[in-house]
Amino acid sequence: MFFLCLIVICLYLNEFTLAFAPTNTVWGHSAVYADSKIFITGGLYPQSPTSFNGVTFSKEYYYLDVKNSFGVGAGDPIPWVDLSSVSQILPTHAWSAFLNCGLNDTIILYIGEYGTPATANVANSVYTYRISSQLWSNPTTINPPRFNLHSSSQTVCDVNTGKMYRFSGNQPAGTNPPPVINNMDILDTSTLTWRTGSTVNAPEGRFDHTGTLLPNGYIVYIGGTLASGGTADMSKLPLYSINDDTWTTTNVPGYSPTPRAYHSAVLTQDGRIIVYGGVTGNGAAIDDLVVLDTSQTVYTWSKANVTTNSPLSRFYHTATLVGDYMIVVFGRNNLYLPPPTSNEVFILDTSDKTNYKWVRDFDPNPKPPTPSTTSDSSNSNSNSSDLNKNISDQNKGLTIGIIILSIVIALIGISFLIYFYRKRRLARPDMLVSGENDK
16 A cells, blocks of 8 residues: 555656746747657747847757647646756757658757857767667768858758758858858768759748748748848749759749748648748738648648637747647747746647647547537637636646645555554554453
8 A cells, every 4th residue: 555655646746746847938949850759959048037138049958748648728737858968968059950850760950050159160060869868969071061040940851861951041140241142051861961952043042931841852942031131922932852953933823921031831741831920021920820732733822710719929939740730839929028938839730721720738649520510600709718618627637636646645644654553563562452461
C-alpha cells in the first residue's frame, strides 16, 4: 500500500509541479517537427516586460510534445520539455533555419543571425542534433555562402535527397552592397557541401518570405520584402524546380491576398498552402488567414472561412502542421507585448477546407466527423460558448486533479502512521496484548 501510494504521488507531482514552461515572450525563433515533437530554439525576447524596444538573443532549446492530447486553454498544462541543459554548444541566435532533412534521427539548424556577431563563422554555421542521444555537433561545411538574415522561413529541405535550399535574404547592417541578392544556396547535408543554383529568370531578391516545397519538386515562394522596397505581389508567385534547377513564375487569377512579410506557410496533404499572419506597410494583414490551392494546374487563392473566434494576428511566429492541426507558437502582434509565451500557443483545425476552426484542444488521433443536423449559422453562433465551455471543463479537470492529489497525500500520511505504529508495537514486547502475559 505504501509503495503504491508513493508511485501515485510521484505521478501527480510530475503532472502538476514539475512541468516546464517558457518564461519569455519570444519572436524570431525557429521550429521543426520530428519524432512527434515540435523542437524550438533561439529567437529574441524583450529586455523590458512592457516594451518591444531592446531585445536579447536566445539559445534556449525545448520541445512541445505532440504525441498525446493536450489543451491550450486557461489553466491547461502545455507539455513543454526543456532541453537547454544539452544546448550549451549553441550560440545565441535568431532567424535561423531549423529543418528535418530526412537524415536518420537528426535535425539541422542553420544559424541566421548571431547574438554575438564576433563569434560568427560562415563555415561553422550549421549545427546537427541527434534526437535519440540528445547530442549537438558543429561540423565544418565546404564552400559556405555569405550570411543572409531573415531567410529562415523560406529555407526548405528535400527529405529524399537531403538537400537544403535557401533563396535570398538580407545582409547584416554595415556590409557591402547589395544588401539583398537573389542567390539560391544549396547545401548537400550528406557531404556538407554548398553550391549555388541557377539565377536565370530568378525573381528579385527579398527577405522575410516563405518557401514551400511541393511533392512535384517545385518550391513556391510567397510574399516577403523586396530589395527595391515594398512587399511582393501575391498574384505572381516565383517557382523554383529542384528537379532541373530552373525558375518560372505562375500567375494566380482572381482573388489576391494583401501583400505581406513575416508570415508563415504550411502545406496540407491535399495541396493547400495555408498562409497565416504577416504585416504590410500599414500594419497587420487584415486577411490574415489565406489559402493557396496548388492541387490544380492553375493555382487559386481564397480567404479562409473561419467559424470560430480568432487570436490576434501575428508575425515572427512559427506554424507547424501536425496531422490536420496547424500549431502556431509565439510571435508578436503590433498591438501590445504578449504575455509569457506559455500562453501564446494557438491551434487551427484545417481538416475541413470550407470551415477552418481555432480550437482549444489538440488530438493526435481525431475521430471522424459525425453527421450533424445543425445549420452552419447556429454552429457559428455557438463557437464562443463552446470555447468557454471547454475552458470551464478544463478548469474542472484541474480542480478534480488537485482534490485527488490531496486525498493521496492524506492516504500516504495515514499509511506512514500505521506503518510506524506497527513497527514500534512489534519491537516492544510490553505492548503485546495484555491477555498473553496473564496466562
